[in-house]
Amino acid sequence: MNTSYKVKFWDIRTNTRNDGKSKKPRVISHTVRWTVGNRERSSTFKTKGLAESFLSELRQAAKNGEAFDEDSGLPVSMVKAKDLRTWYSFAVAYVHAWWPHAAPKSREGMTDTLANITPILSTDAPGRPEDEVIRKALREYAFLPPDRRPVPSPEIAKAIRWIEAASLPLSALNEARHTRAVLEALSLRMDGKPAATSTYRRKRAVFHHVLEYAVELEELSANPLHKVKLRKIKSTGEIDRRSVVNPGQARELLAAVTYVGRSRGQMMMAMFACMYFGGLRPGEASALRKKDCHLPEKGWGLLTLEKTSPETNSRYTDSGESHDERGLKHREQKATRPVPIPPELVKILRQHIKDQGVGEDGRLFRTSTGKPFPGSTVSKVWREARTYAFTPDQVTSPLAGRPYDLRHAAVSLWLNAGVHAPEAAERAGHGVDVLLRVYAKCIDGQRAVANQRILDALAA
Template sequence: MLRVQPTQFAPVAVRTALREWAFNATRRADAPRDVVTILRWVERNSLPVSAWEEPERVDEVLRAVDTRLDGKQAAAWSRKRHRRILNVVMKHAIRRRVLRTNPLPKGKESTTVTKTSNAVDKRSLMNADQAAALLDWIRRRPRGGKRLHAFFATLYYCGLRPEEAVAMRVEDVTIPGPDARDQWCELLIHTATPEVGKQWTDTGEIHEERDLKGRAEGETRTAPGHPALTRILRQHIEDEQLKPGDLLFQAETGGILAGSVIRRAWRSARKAVLPPHVFESPTGKRVYDNRHTRLTKWLNDGIPPAQVAEWAGNSVPVLLATYARCVDGQLPDLKKRLEAAGDLPELPDGG
């Protein structure tokens, strides 16, 4: 909300100055001279808070947050997220007594243009042949292939979120002995370390350690690991000579596995393995699709939703809302059950 548009500064420079410096409390005092010049100009040309009392100004801001830089409408999820953030700002302003009321639209008026679906796109799921080919290509990768193979195999077989897998320690995996009859392993998931950017963390690290998504502080969960994963992890720990307190999946330097490395390896595998038309499709496009594929397979294999939700770290309602459209292959069995229940009884002929 500016009185005039900047002419002496490029729009991208103004956005960068605001995003990277003005809105970052830990960096604000260290802003370079050119950034300080931009921020002072923004301060002089910003409209007063009373502008939020003008409905046309509010509409102007909402149109802006719903629009991409190229002038096209932003995706529904982006519009919803932007409006949610803006609403948090308004509530903060009210608490600080800068505003008296929230000027943003309320109720249906605020959500009619931002309807979204949590359901997974069925096209993003991989079949077994595709998953096997992708994992095998990563395993054969000359640089760090075996380490990354163990990581991606864990995502695929256990349905972990990537930020959960990179936080795991060797001691978090219970692996049976080679001669044990039951070769299923068990993973204890208790921490997530998402990438938030070093400029946004108090420690200056790229990753930030957090509790599990959607769980109470300190809460943990376990997930079973297929015998195939047991063999992979056993060999991985032996090859890397890992100790109980070590990170299970490490970068080449021994630190936490970087998201850029993970995404680059996955994209390279898709490009090398999948036909061009499949590579361009949503199939396995994101690393997260390993999780979607596993959770869908568990549901399609008849695992009770409550159990899948526990392994996945979801609530049952969220699980069903997310994966209901992906559950298939059970219709023939359901038809047989319904047919076995019988039809209406035949009544005697009243004639």
């Protein structure tokens, strides 16, 4: 470490931006400037308070006669303190801090992303395990709360010891090359092929949030992610219209489901029908109970949704089961969502309750043990049903490739039928803006209407 006692400080510089919305420039950050030896140094902060606090620490160190590191520009005491905190130890602390506030799916996404990042932010220390072993050790041990950790195998314990010793200091992320290496890794799948844009954006968001947390704790002066630009095609989230079935195809699929297995398909058919005729998410259909259903003998019925039961690995749920019941997506814990259902679905549900009964907790769709159907079983039944209902060319196409595509077909049908966007959004549990963005390309027949209106205007 090369040090110097020749230090000079400058006033804090305020950085502004004129966004064109007003004449007065907007303050976006504050930069602390100083020199160590003959080298200029700077560090930028979001708020003036953080900048003033940092400058005060530098001045106090200089006043106490402390040497400054010429490479980092920091007092020796600050360099040592920062180097003590590794990326690995900070990532573990981050997971433990946010775990109680996150849903099971969010916990899974968080740990999966950090398990991909952590091997990148390490040195080439000898004895490095295979990356897959490192990721397994992080996902299944290190990034779990202490009371959920299993007894580690010798292989896992060895991988944890290695990553503890080889992890880069958190401060290394101030170098753009490390941050870029992480982004490039997130843009690829495990097989080296480009990852889907939506996957990259989701994992980048986790990385961004971790770094923002480091800034909040003042362990990083600014988010280093802002320095690196990695071009990636933006994802609008639009639905592939090729996956959307028409009513006839949907009914053929539902009929085909009943032919799968000795009784398994018959037990699931009404669940799939809820996704198509009611636009329910799979987790919402899985959590449906008899008390949530108003099923008159004639006319429209009503489902009052209050719970969802998405599937994830049991290590991420509070109950220890693969399905953990939660409130509805994007709504308060006790909020409900009324979904009117057509007479056809009312008839299907009444027949299902008559034939299959309900579970002890009132659940409509469950295994013989009363638990929700595993996702792997649902997917297997669906794949087989597609082979019965579709031609070979359709089977290899995206048409209704997943059970979730039934929900997409439902919402597309509502919009094509002329249901106003706010009403369709309320039934689907979406915001109107999201609804129109996601389903814009699935609204058929609008081009001809628009063309005719333009001709009428030209003629006038």
